[in-house]
Amino acid sequence: MKYISTRGEAPELTFEEVLLTGLARDGGLYLPETWPTFSSDEIAEMQGMRYQDIAFKVMSPFVCPEIPEDDFKGLIEKAYSTFRHDAVVPLGQVDNNEWILELFHGPTLAFKDVALQLLGHLFNYVLTKRGEKITIVGATSGDTGSAAIDCVRGRDSANIFMLHPKGRVSDVQRRQMTTVIEGNVHNIAIEGDFDNCQALVKALFNDLEFRDQINLSAVNSINWARVMAQIVYYFTSAIALGAPDKKVSFSVPTGNFGDVYAGYIAKQMGLPIEQLVVATNVNDILSRTINGGEYKVGETIPTISPSMDIQVSSNFERLLFNIYDGDGAAIRNLMENLKQSGQFNIGEAQLEKAKESFVAMRVSEDETKKAIADVFENGGHLIDPHTAVGVKAARENWADKKTPMVTLSTAHPAKFPDAVKEVTGIHPELPAHMADLFDREEKFDVLSNDLEQLKKYILENL
Numbered sequence: 001m002k003y004i005s006t007r008g009e010a011p012e013l014t015f016e017e018v019l020l021t022g023l024a025r026d027g028g029l030y031l032p033e034t035w036p037t038f039s040s041d042e043i044a045e046m047q048g049m050r051y052q053d054i055a056f057k058v059m060s061p062f063v064c065p066e067i068p069e070d071d072f073k074g075l076i077e078k079a080y081s082t083f084r085h086d087a088v089v090p091l092g093q094v095d096n097n098e099w100i101l102e103l104f105h106g107p108t109l110a111f112k113d114v115a116l117q118l119l120g121h122l123f124n125y126v127l128t129k130r131g132e133k134i135t136i137v138g139a140t141s142g143d144t145g146s147a148a149i150d151c152v153r154g155r156d157s158a159n160i161f162m163l164h165p166k167g168r169v170s171d172v173q174r175r176q177m178t179t180v181i182e183g184n185v186h187n188i189a190i191e192g193d194f195d196n197c198q199a200l201v202k203a204l205f206n207d208l209e210f211r212d213q214i215n216l217s218a219v220n221s222i223n224w225a226r227v228m229a230q231i232v233y234y235f236t237s238a239i240a241l242g243a244p245d246k247k248v249s250f251s252v253p254t255g256n257f258g259d260v261y262a263g264y265i266a267k268q269m270g271l272p273i274e275q276l277v278v279a280t281n282v283n284d285i286l287s288r289t290i291n292g293g294e295y296k297v298g299e300t301i302p303t304i305s306p307s308m309d310i311q312v313s314s315n316f317e318r319l320l321f322n323i324y325d326g327d328g329a330a331i332r333n334l335m336e337n338l339k340q341s342g343q344f345n346i347g348e349a350q351l352e353k354a355k356e357s358f359v360a361m362r363v364s365e366d367e368t369k370k371a372i373a374d375v376f377e378n379g380g381h382l383i384d385p386h387t388a389v390g391v392k393a394a395r396e397n398w399a400d401k402k403t404p405m406v407t408l409s410t411a412h413p414a415k416f417p418d419a420v421k422e423v424t425g426i427h428p429e430l431p432a433h434m435a436d437l438f439d440r441e442e443k444f445d446v447l448s449n450d451l452e453q454l455k456k457y458i459l460e461n462l
């Protein structure tokens, strides 16, 4: 498979190159040149298969034979052996035809593990083969950091430096990062806020000499392999609920648009998806855009679903490329408008196309809490606030109650215990393997918000 940039001015790359590159040199995001497709018969053959085997079927057209089939199978097996459920991502039922897809059984209890566990093994495989070693630097406001750390901990091929704003991430989130003691993991608490952390990371990437010196890399959400790994669970869950003979709908709590975009790809690949509901919290740039055509960046508002407190939704550029029929010049134009004025407008015909695939809704904080309460009262399920945003949007937008509706459950309730306890009165317990999280020793260093000091720290710790 060849990969092309959404902005049309970067070289075509192979899968391995795209994996290691992340952002394209023209500022765009990489996408496969074509979508592989599956016939109804081919989808029917996946019925009853293990998650790992469906994962291989769905992803191998993007990856193989560049990575030999048997090697790729091995990486998939290793990646999902860390999940604490045999089904990897089991379905739970909350009502008639209403389901929750539990994506949080990975090592850090968030759906990002599904993609990052595989990404870690892919990185390690490719780097070891090439005899290379990378330095990953990232900034986190909580969730992504622990999933990124867990995907490379203990690997010889990578060092990871994760910056978090000192005193501004929750105790569970900080401890999930700082209690990882492998030597290649370096946690840094920056005296500043999340924006300061992000600015430091950006400055490192813009320092080309330093960047080359340490072979700097990122595992951020624009990496194609992350999107690819997320396509799989749309297939496994739809097939479990009757596809290809039956259509299935999905509601997806959305921030950077990676997760719901993976659902869009699954549909392009032949999976019979009826609706894709884009569920946002009050940081609603995506629901405003899909409903009104104007993509306009606003102020970020802190919510009880913090992993979706986002104003610039990077993966949305991939959808733009698709609805503009692969016109790189049009995408460059939109992105230039965004840079100049903080907004752009989607053409009428293109917006119509987006609306054929997506419905979108903004969910308020009160509605989010109400959804946690409703689901708990009707069946005793505890759901986290991100999942609750999805459930509310699913219930409001469900076109045909005969079509199963699956809300993606993106985090374990114990990751966001305060909101869950406030609404239900129950403090959600961490799973057994993490029950001692608060007894484990923490390891991190504190640095001031200073680029030179950070560079020195990185060089000293490599």
Ligand SMILES: *Cc1c(COP(=O)(O)O)cnc(C)c1O
Residues within 6 Å of the ligand: 110, 111, 112, 143, 144, 221, 253, 254, 255, 256, 257, 258, 259, 260, 307, 308, 386, 410, 411
């Ligand atoms: C990252 C995240 C999301 C948003 O996913 P995107 O792919 O950025 O849309 C939703 N919920 C949780 C818990 C997350 O960590």
